[in-house]
Amino acid sequence: MFGVDRQALVMSIAVPVIIASILGWLDSTATSENPGSKTRVAFVDEDHSDVSKDIFARLLKSDNVKPERETDMNWVLKEVKHGWIPAAVVIPKGFSAQAAASFSGGKKPDLPMYEDPGEQIDAEVVLGVVTQAASEAAATATFGAVADRGAPMTVKRQSVSASKQNWEKAAHDYAGFGLQGLLFFAIETAVTLGRERRLGIWKRLRAAPIKPSLLLLSKGLSSTGLALGIILLIFLVGALLFHIRILGSVPGFAFVAVSCAIMTATFGLLVATIGRTETQGRAISVLLILVMLATGGAWFPMDRMPPFVQTAAEFLPVRWAVEGFDACTWRGLDFASVSHYGLYLLIFGLVFGTLAAIRFRFARDAV
Numbered sequence: 001m002f003g004v005d006r007q008a009l010v011m012s013i014a015v016p017v018i019i020a021s022i023l024g025w026l027d028s029t030a031t032s033e034n035p036g037s038k039t040r041v042a043f044v045d046e047d048h049s050d051v052s053k054d055i056f057a058r059l060l061k062s063d064n065v066k067p068e069r070e071t072d073m074n075w076v077l078k079e080v081k082h083g084w085i086p087a088a089v090v091i092p093k094g095f096s097a098q099a100a101a102s103f104s105g106g107k108k109p110d111l112p113m114y115e116d117p118g119e120q121i122d123a124e125v126v127l128g129v130v131t132q133a134a135s136e137a138a139a140t141a142t143f144g145a146v147a148d149r150g151a152p153m154t155v156k157r158q159s160v161s162a163s164k165q166n167w168e169k170a171a172h173d174y175a176g177f178g179l180q181g182l183l184f185f186a187i188e189t190a191v192t193l194g195r196e197r198r199l200g201i202w203k204r205l206r207a208a209p210i211k212p213s214l215l216l217l218s219k220g221l222s223s224t225g226l227a228l229g230i231i232l233l234i235f236l237v238g239a240l241l242f243h244i245r246i247l248g249s250v251p252g253f254a255f256v257a258v259s260c261a262i263m264t265a266t267f268g269l270l271v272a273t274i275g276r277t278e279t280q281g282r283a284i285s286v287l288l289i290l291v292m293l294a295t296g297g298a299w300f301p302m303d304r305m306p307p308f309v310q311t312a313a314e315f316l317p318v319r320w321a322v323e324g325f326d327a328c329t330w331r332g333l334d335f336a337s338v339s340h341y342g343l344y345l346l347i348f349g350l351v352f353g354t355l356a357a358i359r360f361r362f363a364r365d366a367v
Contacts (some may be wrong), residue, residue, distance in 0.1 A: 039122040041130070042076045042088035045069070051096035051141045058133035065129045080114050081160040083323065087115040089130045099138035099153065102263060108152045109138075117168040118326060120134035127225055131155055160328050168330040170242040175325035176298035178234040179318060182227055183289045184262070186268030187248045187282055189223050193272040216269065216360055220353065223265035224258075231257045233327075234268040246328055252338030253328035259345035260321045266352035267317075273359035292318045317348040 028304035043059065045052045059067040070076045070088070079085045090112040098109035111134055135153060161168055238244035246253045273286040293299055295309055296318030302310055313319045324341030327333040 038062075038064060039087070039125045040066050040068060041126045042070045042079060044065040044071070044073060044076055044088065044090040046093045047091045047095045049096040049352070051137050052091040054137035055091060055130075057127065058137060061135070062129050063291060064125050077160055080116050082333065083116055083118060083326065083331065083335065085116070085270055086119035087113060087126040089113050089126065096138065096141065096360055099134075100142045102152050103139075103142055103197055108154045111153050111155045113157050114160050117161045117166075117330070118172055120169070121301065123157075127155060127157070152307060161332065162280050167242045167244055170238060171244045171320070171329045172326055173239040174234055174242075175322045175329075176293075176324075178231065179260070179321050180289075180293055181234070182230055182264045183267065183293070183318075184286075185227060185230060186223075186264050186271060187285050187289070189226075189265070189268035190274075190285065191217075191282060193219065193269070194311050198251050206225065216357060220262075220265050220269055223268055224261045227258060227261035227264040228330060231261060235329075244329060247330060247332035248328045249333065249335035249338050251327070252333070252335040252342070255335075255342035256324035256328060256341060256345065257351065258323070259342040260317075260324070262349040263317050263321070263345045263352065266356060267351045269356035270352045270359070273356055274347065292316050297322050320344040320348075341359035 043056055045056065056067055056069070059065055063263070068085075070079075073090070073189065076088045080088050092112065095109050095111070100109065102108050113127065113128070113130065115125075115126070117123075131153070136154075233245060271288075274284050295305070296313050296316040298318050302313060302319065305313075320341050324338060324345070327338045327341060
């Protein structure tokens with residue numbers, strides 16, 4: 001086979017090399033010490049003391065976190081709940097006085113921290129850095145620069161997700177790897193279409209009094225139905241095994257699921273037009289899918305990726321699908337907060353479907 005199709009051989013070698021290189025680069029970038037790897041943390045100062053100012057200054061010097069001052073607590077909770085920022089820390093009123101008293105046996109001050117359960121690694125980073133900064137700042141304010149110990153305190157960690165059953169990670173994994181399965185299903189759909197074209201089935205169908213656009217539409221609708229069935233089956237299994245639930249808008253979940261199915265089906269139609277042979281088309285589409293999965297948040301937390309990758313991911317359907325399912329399940333968001341995910345997926349579906357129709361039309365003479 002490869003002796004006849006040398007381009008397929010090249011792609012079979014290039015795909016694993018390219019994917020391994022991308023994954024290695026993302027991993028090294030995420031763990032290296034650079035501004036892109038810093039974890040964002042919202043900082044709410046209700047104490048307005050020298051200690052709280054010192055805490056913020058210490059966080060600014062950290063190599064691991066990027067503090068952002070906020071004043072509206074309701075907005076901060078919304079940021080964390082929607083997944084826009086991994087964690088938030090609040091310096092409550094009277095913190096500095098209570099921290100100073102703790103050195104004399106007084107009650108330990110509470111340090112509230114709100115976290116996104118979908119970003120546990122980032123939350124742990126924030127916990128360590130903030131605890132150290134707050135402890136050292138309180139000790140320095142009490143004993144001066146010669147302080148050799150930190151102030152004792154209690155960090156009150158609070159999850160902002162609607163779920164209280166600790167299945168958030170499972171729900172995210174089901175969304176990410178479920179989408180992976182859907183996209184590979186699209187490849188199989190494309191291979192089937194390619195085989196039908198190669199065997200001349202499409203020529204015979206076009207000989208019938210049916211418009212080619214209707215034939216393509218019928219293929220898209222059947223693939224959409226199958227993709228939707230796969231989505232529902234995946235989350236049904238997740239519900240049975242890990243108690244995954246739709247805690248947000250049920251109509252929102254339905255909208256995202258249908259939009260995702262349409263996007264998957266039209267992507268399959270587009271893939272069917274890629275490459276001169278079925279082997280070439282499969283290799284190229286596998287490469288495209290794996291790159292989208294790696295950079296779109298299905299495999300790695302988006303917050304740990306370089307800024308330009310996060311920006312580029314906004315143009316990938318994977319990101320909107322995964323975040324849309326997260327929003328409907330464990331984040332517990334309402335329809336207004338979920339609808340834009342479905343709309344973006346519909347736009348991708350429209351673009352994929354249009355491109356597929358154009359390429360099929362131009363390729364008709366070669367069928």
